[in-house]
Amino acid sequence: MKVARTLSVALVGAEGEIVEIEADLSNQTPDFKIIGLPDKALAEAVQRVHNACANSDLALPRRRLTINLSPASLPKHGSGFDVAIATVAVATEIAMNADSVASTVHLGELGLDGRLRPIPGILPAVLAAARAGHKRIVVPFANTQEAQLVDGVEILGAINLAQVASWHGADVCVPDEEPITLAAASDSTAATDTIPDLTDVVGQRDAVNALIAAAAGGHHLLMCGPPGAGKTMLARRLPGILPPLGDRAALAVASIRSLSGTRVVDLDRNAPFEAPHHSASVAALVGGGSRIVRPGAIARATEGILFLDEAGEFQASALDALRQPLESGTITINRAGLSAEFPAKFQLVLATNPCPCGDYGIRGGNCTCPPAAIRRYLGRLSGPLLDRIDIELTLARVSVAQRRSEVVAVSTSEARLRVAEARARAAQRLIDTRWQLNAEIPGSWLRDGPRSPSPTVRRPLDVALRKGAITLRGFDRVLRLAWTLADLDGKAQLGLDHIGRALFLKKGMAL
Ligand SMILES: Nc1ncnc2c1ncn2[C@@H]1O[C@H](COP(=O)(O)OP(=O)(O)O)[C@@H](O)[C@H]1O
Ligand SMILES: [Mg+2]
Ligand SMILES: [Zn+2]
Structure with a gap:
């Protein structure tokens, strides 16, 4: 194959975007280059991919190999592209099923020995791939359980690079290795x-x-x-x-x-x-x-x-x-x-x-x-x-x-x-609005919206406002809380007692 393609995911904050990875092989001085806004860690990928391939009996071509990550405008960080880069690189030299390589999303870092290392952010990456409609995702073995939390995608947990290549039809010997696992990090949910x-x-x-x-x-x-x-x-x-x-x-x-x-x-x-x-x-x-x-x-x-x-x-x-x-x-x-x-x-x-x-x-x-x-x-x-x-x-x-x-x-x-x-x-009550919780309701809707309190019910608040005992902001807060008290009471309407109790609950500090 002169050109091979595959997919990976770039994370920006908690959002993932699909990245297309292309390998192009040309008959020039041997070289191995990655282009497409790589940061430092990505440049180091060259070294890792080189060693991982060599140690997996997957020879890289001895010609000029250019890897392009696109869209170039997307910032790409970290080492999660290693597996995708290695896979396309090898696919230019060794016979593999091009469709399988092209349609599979590859996530993970490579160790120098060719084993896949788990990376942070697998879940948001797999979610992004699934939402973009991709069906098959290769992840480091240690991240398999996490990746499987996403419905509707096939997750392949790989121990080493040779295994990934063989899934794509390469004729390679897959060593029987222990997967890399990371010690359970301090678990905030424990x-x-x-x-x-x-x-x-x-x-x-x-x-x-x-x-x-x-x-x-x-x-x-x-x-x-x-x-x-x-x-x-x-x-x-x-x-x-x-x-x-x-x-x-x-x-x-x-x-x-x-x-x-x-x-x-x-x-x-x-x-x-x-x-x-x-x-x-x-x-x-x-x-x-x-x-x-x-x-x-x-x-x-x-x-x-x-x-x-x-x-x-x-x-x-x-x-x-x-x-x-x-x-x-x-x-x-x-x-x-x-x-x-x-x-x-x-x-x-x-x-x-x-x-x-x-x-x-x-x-x-x-x-x-x-x-x-x-x-x-x-x-x-x-x-x-x-x-x-x-x-x-x-x-x-x-x-x-x-x-x-x-x-x-x-x-x-x-x-x-x-x-x-x-x-x-x-x-x-809020079914026709974009809010679900009382705390989310803006003051104007509380005061003047379809569920605004009757003049009788709001009178104590109006008086307090006029006397300067509460601010307009305080007025809104009392209304918001009063609705919660009405909800807790099982009432569909605001009553005077809800306003009274809300005032009592926030009487607290005079700040
Ligand atoms: N209402 C209460 N019922 C039972 N124990 C209480 C109560 N209030 C305080 N304590 C005891 O006092 C200790 C100190 O309470 P804490 O919540 O740390 O107070 P604060 O954070 O206000 O300083 C608690 O560990 C608890 O044992
Ligand atoms: Mg305390
Ligand atoms: Zn003091």
């Missing part, structure tokens, strides 16, 4: 079946109800209270009451994990829970990396919860990084000549002390923080961040007496059921 139960929480009825409302409406939540009030305890119980992820969301979450280099073997239906420490760097939150762009905590929280504990302690630049995702549901990483976008549709939960020492405004407390320090502490959270938060909850410590009293606690399974029912009701 802890999900040990989500603690809400029954552990004694008292704190308002806080538990607020947590249920946050889950039901998808509302961002801020908890403010002294150390030991149970903020962290409550936040960790939120993922347990969220509904299981649907197929699309579960695949999106698994794709991000795959790009992070986490081993993905099945679809996790639990909502992600990301809790970066306040000392985390902006890069750890946003993502980055030199060879391939890895998603950070913000992207890993997509379809789930991003919990910033001790939120007042985060760097201002870290909190700033939340703005774009809160606005658009995506996070963009810009690096020289490249911009990668990842999904970042998370529910934000912030927990903070009221001041650096934690005692400010607490009965019997003994706060010695200067007023300027208190303002600065909470000021970090103000502005654009707080604009997005529908529920501001103030917590007090539960006294020992309360802890002993026998109030029946709400269990996680009861709460999960209430959340699921409320969400179903909201989805039904």
Whole structure:
């Protein structure tokens, strides 16, 4: 064959695009060149492909071999094109089924010995290939399970290059080798079946109800209270009451994990829970990396919860990084000549002390923080961040007496059921709109849309607005939350009591 063709996938952020790979053989001085915007790692592919072929008894032609990756405009990174490049290169020299080579998508890195090495991002790459209508995909053996999460495609998990060539009809001897596997990376999902139960929480009825409302409406939540009030305890119980992820969301979450280099073997239906420490760097939150762009905590929280504990302690630049995702549901990483976008549709939960020492405004407390320090502490959270938060909850410590009293606690399974029912009701009400959760509804639609509250129901809010007790933004937030309370009550209309309780739930902080 003078010219051979095959397919691979280039990943830009979490999106994959099909890349066509062509090998052209000409009768000139022997050479081996790759063209089509290759980065450094791709140039190294020349070396890997050379050695891998030599060590697989697949001789490369001793003439001029040019490999072209197109579209040239697409940035191509990393080592995932090795197998495709080696396959087309060999196909110019050794008899193979050209149609089979041309119609198969090849993903994977080559070791110098000719074995296929697993790569991050197999799942989004296979998804992209499947969506582009390709039916047969070669992946490194260690990535087989992950690739098989995608329906409707045939996955061939290859141990070595000779095996790939023989699948395409080459007459080669396939060595009986052990596949390369990577040690199971730290598995962020390992802890999900040990989500603690809400029954552990004694008292704190308002806080538990607020947590249920946050889950039901998808509302961002801020908890403010002294150390030991149970903020962290409550936040960790939120993922347990969220509904299981649907197929699309579960695949999106698994794709991000795959790009992070986490081993993905099945679809996790639990909502992600990301809790970066306040000392985390902006890069750890946003993502980055030199060879391939890895998603950070913000992207890993997509379809789930991003919990910033001790939120007042985060760097201002870290909190700033939340703005774009809160606005658009995506996070963009810009690096020289490249911009990668990842999904970042998370529910934000912030927990903070009221001041650096934690005692400010607490009965019997003994706060010695200067007023300027208190303002600065909470000021970090103000502005654009707080604009997005529908529920501001103030917590007090539960006294020992309360802890002993026998109030029946709400269990996680009861709460999960209430959340699921409320969400179903909201989805039904919003069926003609592009929103599913109350938190997504814009203020104008709440105030003036087809389901706007009657003048009687909105009167307390109008009065509060006129008196300057709430802002228009606060007005919208109360309405949004009131709808969630109505959904939890099983009511199709907003009532005065929902408005009243919503006002109570967000009475919290005077920021
Ligand atoms: N309402 C409560 N019911 C049961 N235990 C509680 C409650 N509030 C606090 N605790 C206990 O106090 C500890 C500290 O709570 P934590 O959630 O870390 O507080 P915070 O994050 O507000 O400082 C928890 O580990 C828990 O054992
Ligand atoms: Mg805490
Ligand atoms: Zn203080």
